[in-house]
Amino acid sequence: MTYLDNKFDLIKPINNTNLIRVGSKKDGGYIVDKNIIKNSNQLLSYGMGLDWSFELEYLNLNKKGSVDIYDHTINIFTFLKPFLKYLKRFLTFRLSYKNLTLRFEPLREYINFVFNKKINFYKKKISNSKKNKSMQVNQTFNQLKTFKNIIFKIDIEGGEFDVIEDVITFNENIEMLIMEFHQLDIRENEFLDIVKKINNYFHVIHIHGNNHCGISKNGLPIALEITFLNNKYKPAKVEYKKEFPDLSLDFPNNPKKNDLFFSFK
Numbered sequence: 001m002t003y004l005d006n007k008f009d010l011i012k013p014i015n016n017t018n019l020i021r022v023g024s025k026k027d028g029g030y031i032v033d034k035n036i037i038k039n040s041n042q043l044l045s046y047g048m049g050l051d052w053s054f055e056l057e058y059l060n061l062n063k064k065g066s067v068d069i070y071d072h073t074i075n076i077f078t079f080l081k082p083f084l085k086y087l088k089r090f091l092t093f094r095l096s097y098k099n100l101t102l103r104f105e106p107l108r109e110y111i112n113f114v115f116n117k118k119i120n121f122y123k124k125k126i127s128n129s130k131k132n133k134s135m136q137v138n139q140t141f142n143q144l145k146t147f148k149n150i151i152f153k154i155d156i157e158g159g160e161f162d163v164i165e166d167v168i169t170f171n172e173n174i175e176m177l178i179m180e181f182h183q184l185d186i187r188e189n190e191f192l193d194i195v196k197k198i199n200n201y202f203h204v205i206h207i208h209g210n211n212h213c214g215i216s217k218n219g220l221p222i223a224l225e226i227t228f229l230n231n232k233y234k235p236a237k238v239e240y241k242k243e244f245p246d247l248s249l250d251f252p253n254n255p256k257k258n259d260l261f262f263s264f265k
Contacts, residue, residue, distance in 0.1 A: 002219040002262040010195055011226060012264050013143045015239040016205040019249060020022055023054030027253035030054055030153065031206040031227055031246070036176045037061050040149045042097065044140060045127045046071040046163075047155035050106075052076075054153065059118055060067035061165035066118045068144060070135060072125040076114075079107040128162050137166035147173045155180040161187065164194050170244050175256075177228040184224060195226075202228035211261035221260050240264070 015190050016033060023029030027190035028051030048071040055067050086103040089095035089261050095103075114121045120143070141147065152167065152174050160179055168176070177198070184191050205228070209221025216222050243263045244250070251261040 002215060002260075004262055004264050006218060006221050006265060008191065009134060009264060010192070010199060010219075011224075012107065013206050013208055013241045014235065015241050015253055016229070019206060019246075021251075022057045024051060025251040025256050027051060027212070029251065030178050030206065030225060031249050032178065032254045033176060033227075033229055034040055034061070036151065036229065036233075037093050037124045040065060040175055041146045042144055042149070043150050044144065045128060045149045045153045046140075046152075047071055047157070048074055048121075048157075049155075050074070055119065056113070058151070059116075061093045066120070066145060068122070068140065070122045070124050070126050070140060072133075074110075075123055076107075077208075078109065079110045080220050083121070100202070104187075117131045126156055126159060126163055128166060139164050141170055141173070150174050151178070153177045153178040155233075158182045161190060162193065165197070167172045168201060169205050171230070175230050175233075177202055178225075179228070180223060180225045182213075182223050184220050185222045188216070188218065188220065198228060203234050205229045205230055206246070206249075207258065208250050209262065211260050212259045215260060215262070219262055221262070 004255050017033050018033045018035050020034040021029050022032050038061055039233060042065060043055065044202060045055055046065060048069055055069060059065060059067065080194065082102055086095055086100055090097065090100045112209060113119065122135065124135040126137070126140070128136060130136065144150070149175050154167070160181060181191055205225055206226070208225045210223035210225060213222035245261065250259065
C-alpha cells in the first residue's frame with residue numbers, strides 16, 4: 001500500500017452512498033452518483049477514444065437525457081480502414097466469413113453510436129485557443145439543448161489543464177464533473193493548484209488511479225480519475241474514504257496489470 005502525503009488531502013473523497021459504476025469494467029468506465037445521473041438533463045463529454053460505453057450507459061439510465069461529445073481523434077476511417085484490410089483477406093480466402101463479421105462489429109457499433117438521435121458527435125478539438133479548428137468551452141455550452149443539470153466528463157490526455165479554468169466558470173450549470181488528470185508526475189503543482197480552485201465549487205466523491213501509467217515518486221498515480229460533485233450536495237456531516245481502489249466499484253483500466261493501491265494517511 002502506498003500512502004499519500006498530506007498535501008494530497010484536498011482530493012480525499014467524501015463518502016457517498018449513491019455511487020455506481022457507469023461504462024465498461026476497464027478503461028472507459030467511471031464512478032458516479034446514480035441520482036445525479038438519473039436527474040440530469042444532458043451529458044457533455046470531451047474525449048471518446050475507442051470506448052463510448054459510458055455515454056451509452058448514461059442514456060440507458062436516463063431516458064430523457066442526451067449527449068454532446070467532442071473528439072477530433074476519431075472518425076469513421078478509424079474503424080473502416082481495419083475492416084477493409086480484413087475484407088481483402090476474406091476475398092483472398094485468408095479469413096473466414098465468421099471472423100470477417102467479428103471484424104465488422106466495431107465499425108457497426110461506431111456507426112450506430114454517431115447516428116443515435118440522442119447523441120451529437122463533433123469531430124472537434126477542445127482547446128482554449130481561438131483557432132478555427134478548435135472549440136472553446138463556452139462554444140460547446142452554447143450548443144447544448146439546456147444549460148441546467150449538466151454532467152461533464154473530460155478525458156483529453158493532458159488537455160484538461162488548458163480548459164479547466166474555463167470549465168469552472170460554468171460551475172452553476174454543472175451537477176457532476178468527471179475528469180481524468182494526466183502527467184501528474186511532472187505537473188503535480190499545476191494539478192494541486194487547479195484542484196484547489198475546483199474545490200471552491202465542487203467536492204471529490206471518488207478517485208481511481210489509471211494503471212496504464214503507474215505511480216509517481218510521491219505516491220500519486222500519474223493518471224488519476226476524479227469524480228467531483230457540486231457543493232450544493234455536500235453533506236452536513238463529512239466523512240472521508242481513505243483507501244483505494246474501491247474493490248466493489250473499481251476495475252483496472254488495463255485488465256492485464258494489477259490495479260494501483262494507495263491510501264490517505
